Amino acid sequence: MNLKPATLHSIDEVITHYPVKRSATLPLLHLIQEDVGYLPPETCEWVAAKLELQPINVLEVITFYPMFRQKPIGRRHIKVCRTLSCALLGGYKTCEQFEKEFNTHRGEVSPGGEVTIDFVECLASCGTAPVVLIDDDLHEKVDCAKAKQLSDQIKAEAKKR
Amino acid sequence: MIAPPKPDLVTVNIDGREIAVPKGTNVIEAARLVNVDVPHYCYHPKLTIVGNCRMCLIEMGMPAVDPATKAPIIDPVTGKPKINWIPRPQIGCGTNVSPGLHVKTTSPMVKDAREGVMEFLLINHPLDCPICDQAGECKLQEQSTGYGRGYSRFVEQKNVKPKRTQLGPRVTLDDERCILCSRCIRFSKEIAKDDVLGFVDRGSYSTLTCFPGKQLANNYSLNTVDICPVGALTSTDFRFKMRVWFLKQTNSIDTETSVGANTVVWSREGQIYRLTPRRNDDVNDTWMPDSGRELFKAVMAADRLVATTHLDALVAQAAELFKMNASAGAIAVVGSGRSSVEEQFLTKKLAAALKASTQLVSRVGQGDQLLISADRNPNVRGALVTGLISKLPKVGDATPLSRSTKGAVAAPIRTGGLTDLAASIDAGKVKVVVSIGEDLIAAGLTAAQLANVSVVYLGTHANATSAAAKIVFPTLSVFEKNGTFVNQQFRLQKFAKAVPGPQGATDDLIVLAKLTAAASSAPMASDLGSLWTLISAEVPAFAMTSYAQVPETGLLIDATPFAALPFVEGETLHFKPAAAAVALDS
Numbered sequence: 159m160n161l162k163p164a165t166l167h168s169i170d171e172v173i174t175h176y177p178v179k180r181s182a183t184l185p186l187l188h189l190i191q192e193d194v195g196y197l198p199p200e201t202c203e204w205v206a207a208k209l210e211l212q213p214i215n216v217l218e219v220i221t222f223y224p225m226f227r228q229k230p231i232g233r234r235h236i237k238v239c240r241t242l243s244c245a246l247l248g249g250y251k252t253c254e255q256f257e258k259e260f261n262t263h264r265g266e267v268s269p270g271g272e273v274t275i276d277f278v279e280c281l282a283s284c285g286t287a288p289v290v291l292i293d294d295d296l297h298e299k300v301d302c303a304k305a306k307q308l309s310d311q312i313k314a315e316a317k318k319r
Numbered sequence: 320m321i322a323p324p325k326p327d328l329v330t331v332n333i334d335g336r337e338i339a340v341p342k343g344t345n346v347i348e349a350a351r352l353v354n355v356d357v358p359h360y361c362y363h364p365k366l367t368i369v370g371n372c373r374m375c376l377i378e379m380g381m382p383a384v385d386p387a388t389k390a391p392i393i394d395p396v397t398g399k400p401k402i403n404w405i406p407r408p409q410i411g412c413g414t415n416v417s418p419g420l421h422v423k424t425t426s427p428m429v430k431d432a433r434e435g436v437m438e439f440l441l442i443n444h445p446l447d448c449p450i451c452d453q454a455g456e457c458k459l460q461e462q463s464t465g466y467g468r469g470y471s472r473f474v475e476q477k478n479v480k481p482k483r484t485q486l487g488p489r490v491t492l493d494d495e496r497c498i499l500c501s502r503c504i505r506f507s508k509e510i511a512k513d514d515v516l517g518f519v520d521r522g523s524y525s526t527l528t529c530f531p532g533k534q535l536a537n538n539y540s541l542n543t544v545d546i547c548p549v550g551a552l553t554s555t556d557f558r559f560k561m562r563v564w565f566l567k568q569t570n571s572i573d574t575e576t577s578v579g580a581n582t583v584v585w586s587r588e589g590q591i592y593r594l595t596p597r598r599n600d601d602v603n604d605t606w607m608p609d610s611g612r613e614l615f616k617a618v619m620a621a622d623r624l625v626a627t628t629h630l631d632a633l634v635a636q637a638a639e640l641f642k643m644n645a646s647a648g649a650i651a652v653v654g655s656g657r658s659s660v661e662e663q664f665l666t667k668k669l670a671a672a673l674k675a676s677t678q679l680v681s682r683v684g685q686g687d688q689l690l691i692s693a694d695r696n697p698n699v700r701g702a703l704v705t706g707l708i709s710k711l712p713k714v715g716d717a718t719p720l721s722r723s724t725k726g727a728v729a730a731p732i733r734t735g736g737l738t739d740l741a742a743s744i745d746a747g748k749v750k751v752v753v754s755i756g757e758d759l760i761a762a763g764l765t766a767a768q769l770a771n772v773s774v775v776y777l778g779t780h781a782n783a784t785s786a787a788a789k790i791v792f793p794t795l796s797v798f799e800k801n802g803t804f805v806n807q808q809f810r811l812q813k814f815a816k817a818v819p820g821p822q823g824a825t826d827d828l829i830v831l832a833k834l835t836a837a838a839s840s841a842p843m844a845s846d847l848g849s850l851w852t853l854i855s856a857e858v859p860a861f862a863m864t865s866y867a868q869v870p871e872t873g874l875l876i877d878a879t880p881f882a883a884l885p886f887v888e889g890e891t892l893h894f895k896p897a898a899a900a901v902a903l904d905s
Binding site for chain 1: 508514515516517518519520521528529530531533
């Protein structure tokens with residue numbers, strides 16, 4: 159595991175928050191996913207050794223929660239809400255617009271590795287549907303036009319790098 | 320002896336019947352005591368309780384009490400205490416008894432709940448009973464008959480999961496049949512201490528797997544097959560060999576170590592198909608090692624000894640040999656810790672008639688603190704109790720692998736204990752060696768030493784000793800005869816004949832009795848009934864005992880005369896050594 163020193167520091171710190179070490183499984187997995195972007199295959203053994211568990215115990219947790227990723231994703235993560243309010247106000251069209259813009263499908267990494275589009279469950283902003291979460295930023299009332307505008311913005315930023 | 324304290328008893332009412340059960344008993348076990356069956360899958364008496372199958376749902380209630388006076392409320396209609404029933408079903412396995420607990424296991428609500436649980440369990444279960452190995456001993460099959468609705472309302476597609484996964488060298492997994500009870504996971508973690516199994520994914524995608532790159536390869540892996548309530552985990556060896564309802568079950572004892580795990584031999588038409596553990600809460604709980612399940616294969620081995628000469632002719636030859644070496648000490652008898660108590664008793668009689676010295680071959684390996692002990696002879700204590708030997712055999716330094724290690728036990732077994740005999744042979748004192756099933760070369764004698772003596776060999780399989788022997792009596796394996804062993808707890812345990820022996824092999828007892836009769840020119844009994852009359856008269860520890868009286872769970876005998884002996888034993892599942900164990904690495 160090639161983790162940043164800051165991550166390693168938070169990992170050691172977060173373990174002390176719990177009376178038993180195994181309780182730190184979820185926070186550790188979150189920290190690793192934040193650092194690496196996904197959970198590489200060696201995560202199970204590494205976390206198990208850290209928390210005095212068996213690797214299978216960690217694998218059970220990783221596979222149980224859909225938000226733990228076992229495969230790398232693009233540099234930007236676009237999450238389009240698919241739940242009722244957003245769906246009624248055009249969430250599906252928004253998602254399709256993003257797919258078209260980046261020439262990819264939901265759940266996949268776009269060619270060039272710039273974005274991953276996920277069609278996710280409720281993002282808890284039903285009043286401003288349809289909503290989109292790009293990395294940690296919430297974008298409200300994202301219709302097709304706004305989706306195109308956001309995509310162009312991402313592409314422009316990508317070009318600058 | 321101080322009597323164990325009487326456990327606190329709690330009176331509960333199950334289906335209208337009052338019963339007093341120890342505190343801490345759960346409803347399934349309490350119901351078992353009044354012969355009420357509460358169906359269950361995930362619950363296992365020897366594993367932790369998780370309550371995830373929901374099959375053992377019951378209706379429960381407590382007597383109503385007046386909130387102010389705490390006095391029980393009496394129902395004016397029936398004149399009996401009023402019961403406050405909980406409106407929803409509860410799981411029986413996770414509910415411990417409490418005073419006055421009332422349980423209904425047959426009410427309409429319970430029946431409804433069971434039907435519902437069964438329907439959900441069967442949603443993704445393939446209906447492949449006709450080709451499933453578990454059929455006939457499948458809890459799901461039994462309980463769908465008992466509690467299922469009888470027809471399916473499921474019109475959707477069943478999900479697809481891995482079939483025929485090799486979880487390890489001995490266990491095959493069919494994930495579609497798995498009902499996610501997690502017994503195998505808990506067994507691996509809690510009993511075998513080899514936590515490699517787990518559920519990945521969730522919901523109807525939940526799949527039992529071994530961690531990628533690891534294997535369920537421990538020496539107890541086949542117990543997961545035994546406790547699997549469905550046909551998900553199957554024994555790779557037994558798979559597709561035989562329908563279980565054709566098999567005859569015979570109680571036996573695992574002979575690989577002094578633990579003496581209780582087993583069942585499953586056979587049909589003289590052929591053994593598998594060995595499984597038999598529950599004995601004082602010895603092996605419900606488990607047995609994988610290595611012990613392989614032992615029956617030796618029965619059909621190509622190197623089984625069979626006689627070409629008539630038994631009486633062989634006995635006459637032996638009698639001639641004995642007569643020529645009648646002086647005291649010219650004959651040595653090598654007894655066996657693998658012989659039954661009765662055989663050891665007759666071996667002692669034979670040695671006395673021949674004025675011969677007696678010794679035992681020791682087998683010592685590494686114990687695993689579970690069901691494999693360091694002493695790999697099943698019946699060294701029997702030899703002590705019957706008086707065949709008076710001190711323990713010396714631990715050998717030779718490390719040839721003997722037959723019993725062909726299974727999964729990797730650590731070598733140190734066979735030995737014949738150094739005194741070797742010295743006597745070298746000194747030219749001993750001219751004849753009678754070996755009761757022991758390979759003398761494996762036990763440390765050299766081929767040259769063996770060539771200097773005449774060997775009379777009683778045994779089941781061909782080996783270097785049988786090849787060098789002058790007279791060979793083919794005898795029976797443990798699966799082909801009746802008898803008893805004394806295990807490490809000094810527990811006398813019975814084993815029974817499961818299959819007939821091969822043609823030309825004779826029961827050890829008959830051979831030993833005939834040899835004794837020839838040596839002492841007095842008749843000797845060879846059937847268990849008459850032998851036990853002799854044994855109980857002569858052996859103090861077995862006084863007042865007979866073969867018929869030994870219960871299936873064994874009989875503890877008085878071990879105090881042997882308490883000071885330095886047995887080569889470590890701790891096992893239900894045994895703690897009294898004296899400090901002899902260091903194995905010396």
